[in-house]
Amino acid sequence: MDTERLLGKVAQGDEEALAALYDQTLNRLWGVTMRMVADPEAAQEIVSDSYLQIWNQAGRFDPSRGSGIGWMLMIARSRAIDHLRRERGWRQHQALDTVDENPRMSASTSTDDTRDDPESLLASLQSATALHHALATLDNRAHRLLGLAFFNGMTHAEIASHTGEPLGTIKSCIRRTQLQLREILRRH
Known part of the structure; x- marks a missing residue:
């Protein structure tokens, strides 16, 4: 069954359709997410969050605006971008804390990262x-x-x-x- 029909059934609360959709699309969502975050643990969480959002918002999918897989990939990419923004914000915060704690830190005392x-x-x-x-x-x-x-x-x-x-x-x-x-x- 094609992605659009499965999304229609998911919108009606059909759990079997969600399982079939998951089997049909997991590799694509996983691939896009892994390319973006390069962290299997984070990718697993992002993909899980994506399918939860797909389950909750399948009724919002509009086939006249694009393909079902495109809509699903957009959700996964959005979740991955959110993750990267949170991660970047945390790293920037940590770097500023390090500078505040040790304003004279030299290149010789810095880490490899x-x-x-x-x-x-x-x-x-x-x-x-x-x-x-x-x-x-x-x-x-x-x-x-x-x-x-x-x-x-x-x-x-x-x-x-x-x-x-x-x-x-x-x-x-x-x-x-x-x-x-x-x-x-x-x-x-």
Whole structure:
């Protein structure tokens, strides 16, 4: 049975449909989540939370707005992004605590994990700011297509189906947008 029909049954409270949906889609959700968080324990929790949200919100799925798997992947990606934000916030907080406790900490006393030192945090913040500025230069269409591809986890074919545009047009627009962003970031 296809994902959309299973989601319809899940929306009606059909536990067997949820089990079938889980069996059918677990590998995709797990793969996207693991690529994002690279931590099996966190990925397991995120995927579990995603299926709980799918169970609770299956009635909100609208097949006219995209595929069932695309909707489910969007949920998993959102949960993974939430996890990464919490994790990043915790790391930044820990790094600031370390600086406050030991303001004279030198490179010779730092650990092998330099992601939490103030210079790395500043570099990360500057990179994120540069990326936000670069994204702000995009027109609405390019921004939307990039979002569907990278934040919703949709394939080029799924985006073409979702937007009604030809596959070649989608591929070339996303590629041009990536090159445009790369050039803006290179100049920055």
